[in-house]
Amino acid sequence: MTARIYQRPKNAMQSGKALLDQWILEFAPAEARRAEPLMGWAGSGDTQAQVTLKFASQAEAQAYADKHGIDAVVHATPPRRLKLQAYADNFR
Template identity: 35%
Template sequence: MQSGKNNTKYWTIDFSTLAKGHRWENQLIGWQGTSDNMQAVKLRFFTLQQAIDYATRHGLEYSVKQPTSPKFKVKTYKQNFVYNPDKLRMIYTK
């Protein structure tokens, strides 16, 4: 499975949910509803400074989470068949 990098070059502001929740559950379907319409809002900015400026201009409390780069472990298909005397591979057919 591959994960794309589309829409990952932005800084976003996500609004957290209300402290008390203000949620209710639909008895028929089981879905949850809320009176907090800001939890669905996501703002995108090209730079971190633009996001911070917006938050301070509107009096919002914010915290910055720095992006992390994924750690890739290089594996090839042939490593599935390499002999390893210490490790016994168990192959289950069912």
Template identity: 50%
Template sequence: MEARIYKPAKSAMQSGRGNTKAWVLEFVNPAAHRRPDPLMGWTSIDDTSSQVRLHFDTREQAIAYAEREGLNFTVTEPRERIRLVKSYADNFSADRKQPWTH
């Protein structure tokens, strides 16, 4: 069984960084068959292990669990957040890079 270990990124709908501190191990089965449900149209899958997500405090704990259980796993490192420091006063600066448009 394959697993993926990653640190989730924040969603576009949130401004804070909640639920992004823990590492997640989720099972991946590329051979699982997905099909639409004929009545509701929802996507069904024949392997329910893809619904299991295990949360760990550190990456090392997640790797130790995967090795102890004999799982093939891949670790996806989180990308560093690029923070652009902006000031409201820069909008009215004399050496502004873009001309004032209105």
């Protein structure tokens, strides 16, 4: 069972920074999705793909994965770059 640990990215449509300090542990899909014959919806028998665990820190998420024998890959958070400019720069 493999998983990935990452920090929640900032939503591009909102300026708020709520929930950005959470770390997420998501399991990798164990089997491919397939079309269900009656309705045509995509689905699989893998129930772990529906599980998302939230932690306060990266260390807590890594400790949980180690305790339960989960091979976890930590994705580093890219640095946030602010583009500081004045309103008058829009009219240059």
